Amino acid sequence: MSELPAIPPPSDPESALAAVVALRRLAGQLERAAVEHALRDGWTWAQIGQALGISAQAAHKKLAPGRND
Secondary structure (H helix, E strand, O other): OOOOOOOOOOOOHHHHHHHHHHHHHHHHHHHHHHHHHHHHOOOOHHHHHHHHOOOHHHHHHHHOOOOOO
C-alpha cells in the first residue's frame, strides 16, 4: 500500500474537524463494503482480521453483517 501525500488541514478548526468526521464515515463505509465482499468470496473472519491488522474476534464483533455500531 502506498503512502498518501501530506495534505494540510483546512485553515479553521471547524472545517478541519468536519473533514475528519467525513473521512471516518467514508473509511467505515469502505471497510464494511470490503468485508462484505470478502465474505461473499469465502474469506474467513481470521483472514479478514489479519488483513485489517486485528483479531478475527474483533473483526467479527465490529463488522459482522447486521451490526450498526
